[in-house]
Amino acid sequence: MARDRDPGREIIPAVQKLRIQHAKRDRLRFTSHRDFQRAFERALKRAGVPMAYSAGFSPHPKISYANAAPTGVASEAEYVEIGVVQFVDPEKLLAVLDEVLPPGLDILAVVEARTPDFVARLEASHWRIELPGTPVATLEQAVESFMSSSEVLVERMTKSGIRTFDARTAVIRANVESGADCGILQVVVRHGVPAVRPDDVLAALKKVADFAQEIPPRVTRLAQGPLLEDGWSVGDPFTLDREATQA
Amino acid sequence: MxxxxxxxxxxxxxxxxxxxxxxxxxxxxxVVKPWEDTIVRWCLMYPDAYEVGIPNQGVQILYEVLNERADTLCERTYAVWPDLEKLMRENGVPQFTVDAHRPVGAFDALGVSFATELGYTNMLTAIDLAGIPLHAVDRDETHPLVIAGGHAAFNPEAISMFIDGAVLGDGEQAVLAITDIISDFKTQGSPGGRDELLMRLAKSGVMYVPAFYDVEYLEDGRIRRVSPNRPGIPWRVAKHTVMDLDEWPYPKAPLVPIAESVHERMSVEIFRGCTRGCRFCQAGMITRPVRERSMTTIADMVANGLEKTGYEEIGLLSLSSADHSEIAEIAKGLADRYENTQTSLSLPSTRVDAFNIDLANELSRNGRRSGLTFAPEGGSERIRKVINKMVTEEDLIRTVTAAYASGWRQVKLYFMCGLPTEEDEDVLQIARLAHEVIKAGREASGRKDIRCTVSIGGFVPKPHTPFQWAAQLDHETTDSRLYKLRDAIRQDREFGKSIGVRYHDGKPGVVEGLLSRGDRRVGKVIEQVWRDGQRFDGWSEHFSYDKWMAAAEIAFADEPVDVNWYTIRERDLSEVLAWDHLDSGLDKEWLWDDWQDALSEVEVDDCRWVPCFDCGVCDHMGTEIQVGPTNAVMLPMPTIPSRVVATSGT
Structure with a gap:
């Protein structure tokens, strides 16, 4: 089908890795992970970032994406790691990359990667789920019966068919607040396999309390990172890299 | 407001x-502008799914040209899929623009770009969802003008009851002229209402307004005559032609969607028009003369576009890109400039005879050597003379031999079935041709893993071409020829396994044929089929031949015509064609002579390289061929310092 790529092409190794925290907001929360990947790669080109590329017939820029939030879910805490062939100033990268991305895909923080096992550090997520039209009392009741259960099985359609799993154990904490015209659920969920997502938590709530919900919920990931000593707060996964840089 | x-x-x-x-x-x-800051508000639509519509160059160009005007704003809308259409109807959400999500019904003009007639039903959905009355006659001052453009607008008769106007030809200057007229009219307080605005537009000649023309019919169903029904309305409406593409280097800031689209690349149009004279090709006929963009402007557009988009692939667009007078210099210059970047070049359409291996090598220098595609269009030497595709079997074998020898493993060949005068034998020749291609390829490359894919679809006669009088082949015969070809290739014991066949059945072509050579009576079929739920006709999973035929049965019940009358009937010179009052510049007698030449298998050359044939366009439209070479030199790119690299190493 095709002739081999020029074997003389020079492969330059990465000299530095950078970790990027970005948000997915407002109407761009409907961006799928694949959509974001394309938009991000093009933004790197427009920003003139000296990306490292993989070897092989079809070279790809060195980018790792971690735990992308589902399509339709907003996020303040998405993480990406890139490899570059020239040293890049994290502050400049933050400013330029944010400038070339459309509003709604916003760069929040950039650190130089100084520590290993970044993905393992993303232990849990803090989700904020707005449920328009759901009274706080109804929601509180549902959360109470959910949290007092030891297991709530839910079903989800996956590539290999319908899968049944427990949505309760992964939920470390669940709070109910009242919003303008909605009940707001704040949940901290431990990452695992299979990942328990906000819609799984909602499915579980409906199962134990049977509350109807006409209007689609608005979900935002507020934080993603290590579980702190209190056992339920989600910390900043960049702390270790920042400390290593200052040291 | x-x-x-x-x-x-x-x-x-x-x-x-x-x-x-x-x-x-x-x-x-x-671009999103404040509503109140502008006088004229345009909404442009590409009547297909977003992923197909967003890369469309016509819409992107006009979007930018209009938004550059301080008194004008322009937004875009696309066809919504049936799942969202249903929810929008249930919840009272109107057709919206994707830019600022404004309701389409609030704009002054809705411009719909038709690359193909198969978008007609989607336009009806959009008009209806926008709250605009389906029929132009029922609209008032509060509704946008619905204006058709694009190639299908050269015969908009089938949709004439749904549109207020149609613009023929290049849109850049035409949309500005229309904007001037709307702006003046609104500034004056809209005297005389919608009728007066349409009169001004029609009188200026910028736009065809179907309502100002009456069509009379003969008893047998043919058209007696088409004539203006108001004083001051021109008998014929002419196409627009932009001269000097260097003055119109659009799009300057191409739109880059977040969603995936069908063309993940940046396109730069390197010339407009084509005078190769392929008789089936409406695009080549209606876009004359050839107007090249200079190498310098092309290079600037590529550099600027890459910087503004971040794309990794550049497509050099035109109707036959290898025909640019400086294509070799352009390809080499760009390949030099972007050497050792991840940027690659592609020429979406190349002719067998214009192709050469040096050009192909330049194009693939920075990129992958994917398959090469050629379009001999006709299987036999005889039929290629009929269609004036002046490519010999020798040319083809020489070209593919060079390609296989230089490392390409896959060659795609495009053909048509159902061409005028065609017999089974003409189509069966494709099997022999593919056999010869593989044979030559194996010898040249010394490998057995080379492939050839034959892609073949049904021919649809189009207005403003020499084949506008031709009978379209019925879909049963089209399909039977395609099956015979498929069987012949399967029976090729020696090379059959190296040859792939892709074919499209003949039924969608019948509907396309009905719409493209349709007259005003066909509008009733479109409305009927749309009311029956037909949408997205360009998508095989949504297209329904049976629905279309059932709708035609109802719509033509009281007419002396039927689908066959529009499609498989040959016309003669004396017949008034539904589009005769729409002027593509081509002289009708010249087209007829070319049709007669086709039947006699007489070829005609390209007027870029031989004297004028008096096709009528340049004389009539006051245009001229604009080709190089300019002998300019493409300089290496200056290196732009990175804005993110650390000034002192960390």
Whole structure:
């Protein structure tokens, strides 16, 4: 089908890795992970970032994406790691990359990667789920019966068919607040396999309390990172890299 | 009047539909202007799914040209899929633009770009969802003007009851002229209402307004005559031609969608028009003369576009890109400039005879050597003379031999079935040709893993071409020829396994044929089929031949015509064609002579390289051929210092 790529092409190794925290907001929360990947790669080109590329017939820029939030879910805490062939100033990268991305895909923080096992550090997520039209009392009741259960099985359609799993154990904490015209659920969920997502938590709530919900919920990931000593707060996964840089 | 965004209401529906990202906009380089700051507001539509519509160059160019005007804003809308259409109807959400999610019904003009007639039903959905009356005659001052453009607008008769106007030819200057007229009219307080505005537009000649023409019919169903029904309305409406493409280097800031689209690359148009004279090709006939963009402007557009988009592939667009007078210099210059970047070049359409291996090598220098595609169009030497595709079997074998010898493993060949005068034997020749291609390829490359794919579809006669009088082949015969070809290739014991066949059945071509050579009576079929739920006719999973035929049965019940009358009937010179009052510049007698030459298998050359044939276009339209060479030199790119690299190493 095709002739081999020029074997003389020079492969330059990465000299530095950078970790990027970005948000997915407002109407761009409907961006799928694949959509974001394309938009991000093009933004790197427009920003003139000296990306490292993989070897092989079809070279790809060195980018790792971690735990992308589902399509339709907003996020303040998405993480990406890139490899570059020239040293890049994290502050400049933050400013330029944010400038070339459309509003709604916003760069929040950039650190130089100084520590290993970044993905393992993303232990849990803090989700904020707005449920328009759901009274706080109804929601509180549902959360109470959910949290007092030891297991709530839910079903989800996956590539290999319908899968049944427990949505309760992964939920470390669940709070109910009242919003303008909605009940707001704040949940901290431990990452695992299979990942328990906000819609799984909602499915579980409906199962134990049977509350109807006409209007689609608005979900935002507020934080993603290590579980702190209190056992339920989600910390900043960049702390270790920042400390290593200052040291 | 201020206009509210419909996004808050739409947002509730998006979690319930497929690929919601296609409805949210947010493209890079999109423009949103304050409503109150402008006088004229355009909404442009490409009447297909977002993923197909967003890369469309026509819409992107006009979007930018219009938004550059201080008194004008321009937004875009695309066809919504049936899942969202249903929810929008249930929840009272109107057709919206993706830029600021403004309701389409609030704009002054809705411009719909038709690359193909198969978008007609989608236009009806959009008009209806926008709250605009389906029939132009029922609209008033509060409704946008619905204006058709694009190639299908050269015969908009089938949709004439749904549109207020049609613009023929290049849109850049035409949309500005229309904007001037709307702007003056609104500034004057809209004297005389919608009728007066349409009169001004029609009188200026910028736009064809179907309502100002009457069509009379003969008893046998043919057209007696088409004539203006008001004083001051021109008998014929002429196409627009932009001269000097260097003065119109659009798009300057191409739109980059977040959603995936069918063309993930940046396109730069390197010339407009084509005078190769292929008799089946409407695009080549209606876009004359050839007007090249200079190498220098092309290079600037590529550099600027890459910087503004971040794309990794550049497509050099035109009807036959290898025919640019300086294509070798352009390809080499760009390959030099972008050497050792990840940027690659492609020529979407190349002719067998214009192709050479040096050009192909330049194009693939920075990129992958994917398959090469050629379009001999006709299987036999005889039929290629009929269609004036002046490519010999020798040319083809020489070209593919060179390609296989230089490392390409896959060659795609495009053909048509159902061409005028065609017999089974002409189509069966394709099997022999593919056999020869593989044979030559194996010898040249010394490998057995080379492949050839034959892709073949049914021919549809189009207005403003020498074949506008021809009988279209019925779909049963088309299909039977395609099956015979498929069987012949399968029976090729020696090389059959190296040859792939892709074919499209003949039924969609019948509907396309009905629409493309349709007259005003066909509008009733479109409305009927749309009311029966037909949408997205360009998608095989949505297209329904049976629905179309059932709708035609109802719509033509009281008419002396039927689908066959429009499609498989040959016309003669004396017949008034539905589009005769629409002027592509081509002289009708010249077209007829070319049709007679086709039947006699007489070829005609390209007027870029031989004297004028008096096709009529340049004389009639006051245009001229604009080709190089310019002998300019493409300089290496200056290195731009990175804005993110650390000034002192960390």
């Amino acid at each position: 201020t206009v509210q965004s419909v996004f808050p209401a739409l947002e509730q529906l998006l979690p319930r539909v497929q690929k919601p990202v296609q409805y949210v906009g947010g493209e890079l380089n999109a």
